[in-house]
Amino acid sequence: MTDKDVLELSNEITFLCSWFCPFAQRTWIALLEKGLPFTYKEVSLRNPSTGLWFPLQEKPKWFTALNPLGKVPVLAYKDEKTQQPHSVYESLICNEFLEDFAAAPERPPLLPPHPALRAKARIIMDHFNTHFVPLFYRILIRRDKAQQAEVAQQLEEECDWLEDNLDQAGPYFLGAEFSLVDCALIPWFVRGYVLEHFRQLQLPPQRCTKLQRWVKAAMERPSVTGTFKAPEEGTSYEDKLLEHYVRYADGSANSTSAAAFK
Ligand SMILES: N[C@@H](CCC(=O)N[C@@H](CS)C(=O)NCC(=O)O)C(=O)O
Known part of the structure; x- marks a missing residue:
């Protein structure tokens, strides 16, 4: 991280990300889908010597000036016209911003045109955020086996909810076109093997056949695979992510997500 108090901005978007962050991955995927030029800037959220997350007051001023919550993305x-600086944060809001910012005929839209279908997309993203996401962290954080089994069942029920709301024909969540819903949900299925590794839980369950087809299709999308970047050259993205989640699974994570989703 730089000690400078201000990050010099340009007319091109600067994307503040941490390679392991599923929330930031949502926005990374949307940026790649839109084909917008952007500068990637890795933010180090954890102290490399202790492995602990920096508390808000220890994060660089240039970063909290852009997001007072101290989070990526x-x-x-x-x-370009006014030279006014702007910053946008909170992954789902970043993605909606990109949809507005890059609304041009040559950029693929990531929301359907019909207002009711746009609303449905937002209902799915909101539901996923408030139901599925906390459970993902909770099953890793809980130490007690019976509690883990209870959360596993809740996660499977959430997959049933997704299955019911997934387009019949697919292959993407809302149908033939990749959308903000795919951007918002897929990062947690990219991490499916993490739950299998630490909690022997296979998601989506076998019974959710549409959801399985969706995961496969979305995982083949270049905008999704384009975000599978390990932090150091020559290391494996999957192995590094597993290392990252050890701290949740052994109870030593001090991130705000770990605190919020206990
Ligand atoms: N609600 C936020 C969550 C973002 C978030 O929790 N990002 C994590 C990294 S995965 C972060 O920056 N954490 C910093 C911290 O907890 O100090 C969003 O959707 O963007």
């Missing part, structure tokens, strides 16, 4: 840029 952040999109920051200077308006």
